[in-house]
Amino acid sequence: MATTIDRRRLLSTAVLGGAGIVGATALGSLAPETALAAEPVPVAPGTPDPNFAEGRVTSITGTMLLVTGSDTTLHRIRITSGTSIWKLHPTTFDRVEKGDGLYARGVRLPDGTLAADSLWVNIVNLQGHIAAMGRNVLHLDHRGRRIVGHIVPGTTAAVYNGTPAVSDVSLLRVGRHVQVIGAWHPDTNEIDIATVYAAA
Template identity: 80%
Template sequence: MNQTLNRRRLLTTAALGGVVGATGLGSLAPEAAFAAEAATVEPGAPDPNFAEGRITKISGHMLLVTGSDLVLHSIRITDGTSIWKLNPTTFDQVAVGDGLYARGVRLPDGTLAADSVWVNIVNLHAHIASVGRNVLHLDHQGRRIVAHVVPGRSAAVYNGTPAISDMSLLRVGRHVQVLGAWHPDTNEISIATVYAAA
């Protein structure tokens, strides 16, 4: 049996009340949210196993999400769903108003049984406008973003080297890519990883 069928069977079992170990079905790293899914999706067609948007309602273990294209998604959180909100976390940390990306398997009723959910995740390409104590002020497409360094969590990757907690090589004017968690309805984020040239 191929991996897609195994994954579908495991998620269907979890959605119907079975137990599947969290993160057993894929990476929860924030980079995985933006990775192309190795599926047989026609170029330009929507991925049926992906959903994004803002949470408008939570009922039991179901999330009602309004996509940026105004499509409504029903997302089931199962025993095997892995949840990221700057760190791996639990379902009780998810709130109405949060944004999310979710990957999983579509059930016959159209519900997405999620294997991974990234809450408030952002992926920004920006320039550093200023550097302060535990904060970067970023210029992102003409908008100012306040990016908070979270001690013990935020990391920097310089020229593709392994991630380190030292942010001292970040310089004003440099281009950076920042993965992090958005603070809903603000221009602020918490930094997971900053990618920069040293």
């Protein structure tokens, strides 16, 4: 409970313009796997988690994002000096664009806005088979749909059989089952790959 109170105080201070706010990564990892593996906060059945929002950015005004959720709920998300942002890799607020999809975690303020401590932009987590390979590209079969996965030199990492991540993707093979975490190119079938998990 103390962590929740501390986080609420820190993020409220950031929204109100306080100095010395810690980065949100001090409150938890910004790794994309963290966003996808996070346990939901216990809430009454049928009640949404008040400290979570997802959807697509419909407008950006100053440090406020207006986001339309997949259930058509409208979210107002405040970016603070303590907000950590991931868009394929840790980045800054100026990289967030209208039309981007996102997951956000933070603290709900009295006016209903969500003061974000972490924002994952265009994050995707999918499983499929490698249908074809080219230079810096994987063509994936995901539930009967073709996904074009771009390998981003200096960013993309591969995990083989649960070993530590490496930049070497040469062990990937056509026909192999893979799990891919990456950043979606909105309104396309393309993603930039952050991490690909495969058997060697």
